[in-house]
Amino acid sequence: MTHPAVHPQTPHVAVASACILGEGPVWDHRSNTLFWVDIKNPGIWRYQPEAKEHFRIDAPERIGFIALTPDEDEVIAGFKSGLARFNLRTGAVQPIVSPDKDKPDNRINDGHVGPDGAIYFGTMDDEEKTKSGAFWRWDGKALTQFHSGIIVTNGPAFSPDGKKLYATDSVDCTIYVLDAQGGRIGKPHPFVRFGEGWAHPDGMAVDAEGYVWVCHWGASRISRFAPDGSVERVVPVPTAQVTKCAFGGPDLTTLYITTAAIGRDPHLDVMAGHLFQVETGGIRGLKAHFFEG
Numbered sequence: 001m002t003h004p005a006v007h008p009q010t011p012h013v014a015v016a017s018a019c020i021l022g023e024g025p026v027w028d029h030r031s032n033t034l035f036w037v038d039i040k041n042p043g044i045w046r047y048q049p050e051a052k053e054h055f056r057i058d059a060p061e062r063i064g065f066i067a068l069t070p071d072e073d074e075v076i077a078g079f080k081s082g083l084a085r086f087n088l089r090t091g092a093v094q095p096i097v098s099p100d101k102d103k104p105d106n107r108i109n110d111g112h113v114g115p116d117g118a119i120y121f122g123t124m125d126d127e128e129k130t131k132s133g134a135f136w137r138w139d140g141k142a143l144t145q146f147h148s149g150i151i152v153t154n155g156p157a158f159s160p161d162g163k164k165l166y167a168t169d170s171v172d173c174t175i176y177v178l179d180a181q182g183g184r185i186g187k188p189h190p191f192v193r194f195g196e197g198w199a200h201p202d203g204m205a206v207d208a209e210g211y212v213w214v215c216h217w218g219a220s221r222i223s224r225f226a227p228d229g230s231v232e233r234v235v236p237v238p239t240a241q242v243t244k245c246a247f248g249g250p251d252l253t254t255l256y257i258t259t260a261a262i263g264r265d266p267h268l269d270v271m272a273g274h275l276f277q278v279e280t281g282g283i284r285g286l287k288a289h290f291f292e293g
Contacts, residue, residue: 010236011257011276015047015054018273022258024065026288027248030072034248036258036275037063057088064109067119067291076291078108078121083138097143099123099136106132110154110203113289115162116183122153135167140293146185157206160286166191166212170200192229203244208284215242235278239271247285255280
């Protein structure tokens with residue numbers, strides 16, 4: 001299926017959240033709720049579009065992403081110190097696993113639940129200087145590393161059939177694709193290298209047609225890449241630091257977009273850090289998977 005790429009809509013502000021480093025949007029179709037995080041002003045945001053209600057829950061430490069579980073009150077949080085169960089109602093924390101106990105300057109960044117039910121996530125140097133970051137898989141029993149030597153990790157995200165995994169080296173401006181079969185991850189191969197003027201690839205989402213939507217940190221836009229790596233369309237975003245996107249809404253045809261205010265002049269970039277949304281013109285996303293481990 002193809003879609004016209006002429007005159008793409010400009011996203012509008014859904015929640016004026018003014019996050020220092022907004023990230024990790026995920027749609028819970030059970031309650032029609034969007035969650036996202038602020039990494040550097042640690043907290044979890046919840047937004048229910050139908051009720052036009054949103055609120056923020058403080059997090060006990062820096063948090064890169066959350067993953068949904070069968071219990072709507074409990075999420076898996078990617079804290080700086082490691083993965084943990086976090087109760088949204090009580091604030092209770094139950095640590096699960098810490099991938100970088102020997103690297104105190106590292107933190108967890110982006111992540112999500114894959115189609116096989118495991119959590120796929122990345123770690124990175126919190127100061128963004130050394131190549132101490134890596135990608136990991138946690139299935140509830142074993143923690144395995146599958147790509148390392150990266151300063152800033154983003155993704156991973158899966159193709160609809162679960163056979164391809166996309167993972168980003170943001171500083172190197174490269175999105176990689178890896179074969180994924182039964183929990184076994186192959187070697188990384190370049191999928192897209194960002195060119196001059198594209199700034200840095202940040203978070204991503206894959207739609208039901210297998211196209212990859214990648215946020216541009218520093219370039220005020222999102223690009224939709226075909227499975228062959230060509231650009232199918234560009235969605236302009238009215239702020240510079242675009243961090244991640246996720247499909248939501250009853251039909252999964254609304255694209256929600258997180259952004260960051262860190263390092264931006266609030267008088268020059270008044271939209272920085274807000275949550276945005278835009279209709280995709282009928283392009284559907286994929287439902288978020290739950291972690292049941």
